[in-house]
Amino acid sequence: MTQVTLEGFPERVRIVDVGPRDGLQAWPVPVPTDVKIEMINGLIAAGVPQLEVTSFVAPRAVPNMADAAEVMAAIDRSRGAELTALVPNARGAARAIEAGVDAMVVFLSASESHNQANVNCARDVSLAAAAEIARMGQEAGVAVYGAIATAFGCPFEGDVPVSDILDVARAYAGSGITKITLGDTTGMATPRLVQERCRALAAEVPEADVALHFHNTRGVGLACAYAGLLEGITRYEASVAGIGGCPFAPGATGNACTEDLVYMLHESGVETGIELDALIGVAQRTEAALGQKLPGQVMKAGPRLRQYRRDEVRSSSGSRA
Numbered sequence: 307m308t309q310v311t312l313e314g315f316p317e318r319v320r321i322v323d324v325g326p327r328d329g330l331q332a333w334p335v336p337v338p339t340d341v342k343i344e345m346i347n348g349l350i351a352a353g354v355p356q357l358e359v360t361s362f363v364a365p366r367a368v369p370n371m372a373d374a375a376e377v378m379a380a381i382d383r384s385r386g387a388e389l390t391a392l393v394p395n396a397r398g399a400a401r402a403i404e405a406g407v408d409a410m411v412v413f414l415s416a417s418e419s420h421n422q423a424n425v426n427c428a429r430d431v432s433l434a435a436a437a438e439i440a441r442m443g444q445e446a447g448v449a450v451y452g453a454i455a456t457a458f459g460c461p462f463e464g465d466v467p468v469s470d471i472l473d474v475a476r477a478y479a480g481s482g483i484t485k486i487t488l489g490d491t492t493g494m495a496t497p498r499l500v501q502e503r504c505r506a507l508a509a510e511v512p513e514a515d516v517a518l519h520f521h522n523t524r525g526v527g528l529a530c531a532y533a534g535l536l537e538g539i540t541r542y543e544a545s546v547a548g549i550g551g552c553p554f555a556p557g558a559t560g561n562a563c564t565e566d567l568v569y570m571l572h573e574s575g576v577e578t579g580i581e582l583d584a585l586i587g588v589a590q591r592t593e594a595a596l597g598q599k600l601p602g603q604v605m606k607a608g609p610r611l612r613q614y615r616r617d618e619v620r621s622s623s624g625s626r627a
């Protein structure tokens with residue numbers, strides 16, 4: 307059945323599942339490596355075209371990412387899904403290249419104090435590291451993408467000026483990094499801010515190929531994606547079952563949920579190449595494996611046209627219908 311795309315939306319969107327990294331890095335207990343591998347391979351089998359599978363940070367800083375190389379080695383690469391990993395410095399980049407990632411993601415915060423809290427150095431230092439990693443990537447034939455954290459607000463400084471985002475984007479572009487993600491690290495994005503920042507980037511740093519990364523901390527993750535879609539943005543980072551958070555950002559729980567986003571996109575006539583039922587299965591199995599209720603909603607309610615037998619459903623009076 308051909309579906310008409312919702313007016314103003316792009317016809318096709320690339321979904322990047324960041325659950326294995328953003329979702330699990332701050333998980334309060336160790337997550338077994340085989341749980342991560344099953345989750346990643348499940349996402350790939352469901353048709354997710356790009357995944358942020360791990361990060362090559364110091365194991366002491368983020369114990370749940372200590373198995374980065376082991377995870378990379380066990381991923382099913384037969385379907386050609388693009389595997390990216392977060393990389394904070396040259397040492398991490400060397401490990402990531404060795405492990406065979408398709409792309410490295412460098413990151414820094416638009417706000418100085420969040421960058422200090424997150425990676426314990428000034429933005430200039432992070433930018434210099436990004437430039438070095440960009441050179442390493444070029445030499446090794448590995449792509450390098452840039453993420454801008456706290457792009458919609460900072461838990462320490464409040465509003466982050468658009469000019470700061472543009473400065474970081476220009477610096478990235480100057481190092482040859484043009485695939486740039488605006489990260490809503492602590493769930494401070496709103497549809498209005500999304501529109502404002504996407505338009506400013508399109509006007510001032512036209513070489514930037516922008517992706518959006520939202521957290522559902524305040525319940526507007528999908529509304530922000532909606533605003534991005536109206537701006538023609540075609541890459542979105544989300545995490546299966548809505549797991550996620552930043553350990554150094556107070557209250558920053560819950561990425562925008564991949565299957566909820568995919569549901570909204572498909573119902574809007576936007577193609578993702580992902581099988582929603584299979585994705586819901588991954589979300590449910592991940593919830594079972596982690597042993598904790600996860601925030602995704604479509605994984606609980608099912609697709610819109612899920613049908614019930616009448617005797618399965620309670621009436622509003624509480625008796626069987």
Ligand code: ZN
Nearest residue numbers: 328490491519
């Ligand atoms: Zn995040």
